[in-house]
Amino acid sequence: MLSRVANAIYWLNRYIERAENVARFIDANYHMALDIPGSAAEQWQPLINTTGDQELFTELYGQVDQEKAIEFLTFNRDYPNSIRSCVRAARENARSVREYISSEMWEQLNTFYLMLNDAAQQESMDLPHQFFVDIMNASHAFIGITDATMDHGEGWHFGRLGRMLERADKTSRILDVKYYILLPSVDYIGSPYDSILWGALLRSASAFEMYRKRHGRIDPQKIAEFLLLDQDFPRAVHYCLAIADNSLHKLSGSRRGTFINPAEQALGRLLADFDYTSIEEILETGLHEYLDNTQTRINAVGTAIQEKFFNPQPVATATETRTKE
Amino acid sequence: MKFDSYDTEGFYDEIFDAQGQPRPGANLVVERINALPESELQRRQGAAERTLLNLGITFNVYGNEAQTEKIFPFDIVPRIIQAEEWTDLENGLKQRIRALNNFIDDVYNEQKIIKDGIIPEDLVFSADGYRKACIGLKPPAGIWCHITGTDLVRSGDGKYYVLEDNLRCPSGVSYVMENRLLMKRTFPMVFDACNVLPVTDYPSRLLDMLQGVAPSGVRSPVVAVWTPGVYNSAYFEHSFLAQQMGVRLVEGSDLIVHRGEVMMQTTKGLERVDVIYRRIDDDFMDPKAFRADSMLGVPGMMEAYAKGRVTLANAPGTGVADDKAIYAYVPEIIRYYLGEEPILNNVPTYACWRPDECQYVLENLDKLVVKAVNESGGYGMLVGPHATAAERVEFADRIKAHPRTYIAQPTLALSRVPVMVGDHFEGRHVDLRPYILYGKEEIYVLPGGLTRVALKKGSLVVNSSQGGGSKDTWVIDAEGGASPESPLSQQEVQ
Numbered sequence: 001m002l003s004r005v006a007n008a009i010y011w012l013n014r015y016i017e018r019a020e021n022v023a024r025f026i027d028a029n030y031h032m033a034l035d036i037p038g039s040a041a042e043q044w045q046p047l048i049n050t051t052g053d054q055e056l057f058t059e060l061y062g063q064v065d066q067e068k069a070i071e072f073l074t075f076n077r078d079y080p081n082s083i084r085s086c087v088r089a090a091r092e093n094a095r096s097v098r099e100y101i102s103s104e105m106w107e108q109l110n111t112f113y114l115m116l117n118d119a120a121q122q123e124s125m126d127l128p129h130q131f132f133v134d135i136m137n138a139s140h141a142f143i144g145i146t147d148a149t150m151d152h153g154e155g156w157h158f159g160r161l162g163r164m165l166e167r168a169d170k171t172s173r174i175l176d177v178k179y180y181i182l183l184p185s186v187d188y189i190g191s192p193y194d195s196i197l198w199g200a201l202l203r204s205a206s207a208f209e210m211y212r213k214r215h216g217r218i219d220p221q222k223i224a225e226f227l228l229l230d231q232d233f234p235r236a237v238h239y240c241l242a243i244a245d246n247s248l249h250k251l252s253g254s255r256r257g258t259f260i261n262p263a264e265q266a267l268g269r270l271l272a273d274f275d276y277t278s279i280e281e282i283l284e285t286g287l288h289e290y291l292d293n294t295q296t297r298i299n300a301v302g303t304a305i306q307e308k309f310f311n312p313q314p315v316a317t318a319t320e321t322r323t324k325e
Numbered sequence: 326m327k328f329d330s331y332d333t334e335g336f337y338d339e340i341f342d343a344q345g346q347p348r349p350g351a352n353l354v355v356e357r358i359n360a361l362p363e364s365e366l367q368r369r370q371g372a373a374e375r376t377l378l379n380l381g382i383t384f385n386v387y388g389n390e391a392q393t394e395k396i397f398p399f400d401i402v403p404r405i406i407q408a409e410e411w412t413d414l415e416n417g418l419k420q421r422i423r424a425l426n427n428f429i430d431d432v433y434n435e436q437k438i439i440k441d442g443i444i445p446e447d448l449v450f451s452a453d454g455y456r457k458a459c460i461g462l463k464p465p466a467g468i469w470c471h472i473t474g475t476d477l478v479r480s481g482d483g484k485y486y487v488l489e490d491n492l493r494c495p496s497g498v499s500y501v502m503e504n505r506l507l508m509k510r511t512f513p514m515v516f517d518a519c520n521v522l523p524v525t526d527y528p529s530r531l532l533d534m535l536q537g538v539a540p541s542g543v544r545s546p547v548v549a550v551w552t553p554g555v556y557n558s559a560y561f562e563h564s565f566l567a568q569q570m571g572v573r574l575v576e577g578s579d580l581i582v583h584r585g586e587v588m589m590q591t592t593k594g595l596e597r598v599d600v601i602y603r604r605i606d607d608d609f610m611d612p613k614a615f616r617a618d619s620m621l622g623v624p625g626m627m628e629a630y631a632k633g634r635v636t637l638a639n640a641p642g643t644g645v646a647d648d649k650a651i652y653a654y655v656p657e658i659i660r661y662y663l664g665e666e667p668i669l670n671n672v673p674t675y676a677c678w679r680p681d682e683c684q685y686v687l688e689n690l691d692k693l694v695v696k697a698v699n700e701s702g703g704y705g706m707l708v709g710p711h712a713t714a715a716e717r718v719e720f721a722d723r724i725k726a727h728p729r730t731y732i733a734q735p736t737l738a739l740s741r742v743p744v745m746v747g748d749h750f751e752g753r754h755v756d757l758r759p760y761i762l763y764g765k766e767e768i769y770v771l772p773g774g775l776t777r778v779a780l781k782k783g784s785l786v787v788n789s790s791q792g793g794g795s796k797d798t799w800v801i802d803a804e805g806g807a808s809p810e811s812p813l814s815q816q817e818v819q
Contacts, residue, residue, distance in 0.1 A: 002579050006592045095381070096555045099568035103380075110381040154592065251592070309592045 001154045005100050007310035008093040009155050010162035015090035016109070017163045019083045020139035021170040022073050025050060025204050027132035032200035033066065044069040050177045051081060070128070075120045083135060084120060087113050102149035105142065112138040157247040161305070164247070168240035169298050174204045175227050176291040182220070198223060205235045224287060225279035237294065238274045244301075245271045251309070263304035270297045326366045327359045328743065331750045337481050337740040338752060339404050350519075350801040351405045357515045358402070370401050370745055373507045382503050384558050384789060397500055398794030400744040401511055404755060404776040408522075411800045414477070414485060414759065415770045417669030420659060422473050422761050422768060425490060425646045427662040429469040432645055433459045443661050444654050448678075451729060452651060453699040454493065454644015456607055458614050458627055464640045465538045466765045471638040472531070472602075473761040474498070474774075478672070481738035486672045488756065490652065492643040494604050497775040497795075498527060498760045499562035502569075504775075504797040520802040522772035527760070528569035531602075534764035535570075538636050539599045546599035548572045549589065551580070553605045553621050563604050573598075577605075582625030587635040600636045607641045649698035649732050650676065677724055677731040686733040687724065690717045693733040694785075695724065708785060710736055739785055742796065744778055754779045756787050757798065773798035 025047055033043045045064045048054050056079060061068040076082040080089075091113045098106050115138070119131060143163070150156050178201045198218045202208040207226065210233050215222045230236035245267050249256045252264055259265040282290045333341055340351045347355040358366060374396060377383075383394040406414075431438050432449055439446045449455060474495030476488040505524050509516055532548065539546035552563035554576050567574035573589065581588050581595070588595035603610065609619040614627030629635050645651065651658075653674045659667045675682040675693070686693060690709045697705030707720045724731045741752035759774030776796040777787035787793040 001592055002573060002575065003590050003592055004576065004579055005573075092555070095560075095564075097574075098381075098561075098564040099550075099574045103568070107380055111379050114378065158592075 001100070001158075003310050005097045006155065006158045007306075008097045009101070010158045010305070010310070012090045012093035012097075012109075013159040013162040014166040015086040015093070016139050016142055017166040018081060018170070019086035019090070020136050021167070021174075022051075022081070022083050022086070023132045023135035023139075024206060025174060026070060026073055027129060027136075028200045028203040030066075030070075030128055030132075031203070032196060035196045046177050046181055048072070050173050052173075053079065053081060084116055087116050100155060102145070104145050104149045108138070108142050108145050112142070154251060157250045158309075161244050161247040161251070164240040164244035165298055165302055167235060168237045168244070169295055171205050171227055171235050171237050171240070172291045172294050172298075174201065175224060176288060176295075178204070179220070179224060179287055202227075207233060207235060221279060221283065224283070228282070229274065229277070229279060241267065241271045241274055248305075261304070261308045263301060263308045266297065266304050267301045270294070270301065326361070326363065326745070326748060326750070328355055328750060329359075331743055331752075333741070333752060336738055336752060336754075337479060337483055339406075339479070339740055339742045339755065340402070341743075348405070348407075350407050353519055354403060354405065354512075354515055357512065364748075366401070366745065367748070369511045373399060373401055373511055376507060376510070377503075380503070382500075382561060384561060397789050398778075398780060399504060399507065400778060400780075400794055400796050401508065402743050402745065402750070403508060403797045403799045404742050404757075406773065406798065406800045408800060408802045411522075411772065413668065415772075417485075417667070418475055418759060418761055418770050419768045420663065420665060420668050421475070421487065421490070421655065422470065422763060424659040424662045425473075425492065425655070426467075426469050426763060428651075428658050429492075429640075429643055429646050430463075430467055431662075433462055433642060438658070438661055441661070443657050444651070448650055448729075449645065452645045452648035454607070454642065454646070454648055456615075456642035456645070458631075459640070459642035462631060462640070462642075465540060465633075465636055468538055468763050468765070469640040470643045470646070471534060471538065471640075471763050473763070474758045475761065477669075477757045477759065478737055479740035479757075481740075484670065485757075486670050486737065487655070488672055489649070490647040490655070491758075492639060492647040493606070494639060495758070495760070496559040496562050496604075497758055497777075498771070499565040500795050501760070501771065501773065501775050501798070502527060502565075504795060508797040519799065522800040522802055524771055524773055527771050528566060530762055530764075530769055531566065532570040532572070534762045534769075535600045535602055535636075535638055537765040538638065540633050540636055543599045547597060548600045548602065549575045549598045551575050551577075551601050551603040551605055553577075553609070557604075559604065566602070575601075577621040577623050580623045580626070582623060582629050585625075585629055585632060585634055587623070587626065587629050598635065600638065602638050607644065610637075610641065649696055650678070650729070653732060672734045672737065675733040677728040677733065683724065683728050686731075687721055690721060692735060694736050695720060695731055695733045698730050698732060706786075708736065711785075736785070742776070742778065744780065744794075744796075751782065753782070754785050754787070755796070772800040 029043055029047050036043070044066055048057050048064055048069060051073070057064065057072055060076070060078070061072060072079060072082065074083045077085060079085060091109055094101060094106055094109050115134065146156070146159060182197050182201060195218050198220065199208055202211050202223060205227055211223065211226050214226065226233065227236055229238045231238055231242065233239055245256065248264055248267055252260055254260045254264065257268070259268050331341065333343065333345065340348060340355065342348055377396040377399060383396050428438065438444055439449060470492040472494065474491045474497060476491065477485050478488050479485050501524055535548045536546050548570065549572055550563055550567040550570070552560060552574055554560065557563070564574055575589055575598070579589050580598070581590060583595060587598050587601070589598050605621060608616045609621045611624060611626040612619045612622045613624045615622070627641065630637050630641070652671065653676050656667045656671055659665060675686050677683040677686055686695065690707070693709045695707040695709065707716065709717065712720070739754040739756065742755050743750040744753045755776050755778050757774055757776055760771040762769045776798045777789070778794045778796055779785055779787045779792070780794045781792050784792065
């Protein structure tokens with residue numbers, strides 16, 4: 001497929017996934033704030049920190065409060081990672097490859113974009129919860145429509161690769177920020193706040209119900225283990241990396257467990273670490289350090305993919321590839 | 326909403342005759358619309374517009390920062406053409422395009438038509454679309470203008486006239502297909518009963534045609550559509566056609582000429598492309614051959630084309646034949662190459678480079694439409710009867726300064742069709758752009774084509790960039806199809 005098209009599909013999936021994650025972070029936080037009266041302000045600062053864009057926020061809005069936080073993360077046009085900006089960027093990418101993706105995908109994404117634009121024109125939000133649920137559903141619908149209407153060839157794998165790397169990054173970020181804020185509350189295990197706060201973290205990754213089924217009792221270490229190392233939960237970092245690795249090998253044509261380009265090497269090595277580590281080991285080195293390092297390595301994988309597949313290749317190498325075929 | 330109070334106001338109306346009776350073939354549609362419950366038609370129109378927006382069937386408006394995408398306004402009352410009438414149009418278009426193709430081939434090769442004194446030499450060589458780089462070229466199967474969208478109008482006398490031959494990648498065919506889709510959703514039963522000739526196979530015919538003109542020796546040709554990019558006003562169409570044909574949509578940056586061949590840059594290296602349906606002007610295709618400042622072009626493209634390594638559709642240089650000055654000679658061109666009388670008429674045209682005709686034009690500016698020969702899209706035009714005295718004076722000066730660049734035509738009383746205006750129907754002027762594919766084996770004319778409507782009251786300008794809209798065009802086979810009383814069409818009312 002054309003490099004430009006591969007690039008657009010990869011990014012449009014990343015943007016949709018990013019929008020969905022931001023919506024879920026906000027929704028979980030909003031509910032938590034309702035459960036803990038008077039705590040609103042202090043609950044929103046960490047969320048802004050999750051994005052890594054707290055400086056821009058301060059510049060634009062000053063002190064964090066609920067309304068400003070939601071405005072910033074949801075509608076702000078000048079903030080490239082707001083839901084609105086993400087969906088707009090996703091749509092622009094989709095528009096440039098409209099002939100390649102299915103009409104159903106395009107129509108769903110375009111409707112999603114128009115829905116958000118309409119909402120942005122409204123004066124106030126009556127039902128924030130429903131609004132964020134709509135956003136998450138739109139993202140899920142997009143994934144479902146993609147799976148059901150697009151052939152699972154090269155383009156589809158580029159899309160899934162983008163989505164999984166984005167998701168792995170976002171799960172690791174929410175865990176990173178929330179874990180240390182919540183840790184002191186372990187002291188009063190059994191109090192109602194305890195499960196509210198930890199529950200909110202799990203809900204931020206749509207993990208609450210699945211975690212309950214697997215582990216039952218709220219236990220910080222188990223929660224970290226679940227969000228990081230679980231092999232079956234679709235938002236766990238380990239799961240995301242495994243799926244991404246699978247798509248990357250489908251794209252290169254090499255066997256899993258081997259590599260023929262720097263992207264495969266970087267991702268395979270990262271995945272191997274997740275395959276053979278334990279939560280005890282991670283906590284011993286320090287969760288924050290581990291997560292920070294993971295994010296850096298995910299970024300490096302992204303850069304390697306960019307270089308290998310999307311940037312126009314020098315003619316000499318390209319010709320070699322051609323003669324090999 | 327009913328047609329009861331609709332007034333044709335003395336214009337030729339495509340749906341109603343002078344007595345206000347539906348024309349043959351239009352019966353069924355008129356009856357069905359009259360039978361709809363109050364405000365149902367508005368509801369369906371609203372639904373159709375919403376669909377267009379959700380599908381993102383939009384065009385880009387240049388120089389409009391705030392809202393750069395607009396839907397192309399669509400009116401759900403179809404324009405109807407009788408099959409018999411259509412057959413004449415079809416034959417006329419085929420004849421015309423065959424002659425124009427011969428003309429282009431001749432101009433870049435033997436130049437017999439010039440040597441025989443039919444067309445003045447300087448008129449040909451000064452045409453804006455004339456390309457020196459095309460001299461001596463012989464495109465596969467001798468086809469230059471693969472895709473044409475000829476603009477026709479019907480005048481008060483009920484006859485069709487050719488207004489313009491668009492031989493340089495005309496746009497709009499995607500709207501024909503999308504309009505049809507919308508109409509099938511909006512009036513399924515009427516549609517079924519009317520025997521409307523289909524348009525949906527256009528993309529596969531286009532693909533067949535393109536594959537048929539691949540460079541010789543290529544067994545399974547790779548076809549691509551070349552777009553200037555997402556910001557082009559017709560981007561939707563480029564993407565739509567590529568999708569419907571199942572071929573790649575490429576931008577200049579995706580292409581590279583490598584060892585004389587045109588290649589696409591893919592995730593697996595370079596891949597050759599054999600036929601390019603290019604929706605980019607000659608000037609921007611290749612900075613080495615044409616405009617050096619083109620950021621969209623591919624260096625070496627023209628050389629690869631000239632050597633027969635890639636086919637470009639339409640061929641570069643076709644613009645010489647849709648020049649508005651050359652237009653005046655098309656009847657002669659048809660007689661010269663085919664030895665036939667033209668089936669379709671030109672609009673009577675005054676050439677300002679002929680002193681006597683120029684004099685007439687200057688004296689009758691208030692009755693004429695004056696067009697700059699090198700402009701399209703309704704720009705560079707004076708509609709005499711609607712212009713102010715000052716505008717006419719200004720235009721007269723321009724004509725005197727550059728007579729070669731202007732032609733004039735009488736203002737025609739363009740035919741009209743009913744369109745929805747609020748809660749009633751009003752007549753609006755229309756034109757018709759049928760699409761013609763010139764293939765190796767045959768010339769195909771898409772039944773119907775794009776009907777463009779000047780939505781502003783009294784306006785004659787149908788271009789989408791200037792307030793035009795469109796309608797579905799139904800070529801109806803036989804006598805209007807099944808009976809309106811059939812149970813199927815009754816359901817339509819529900």
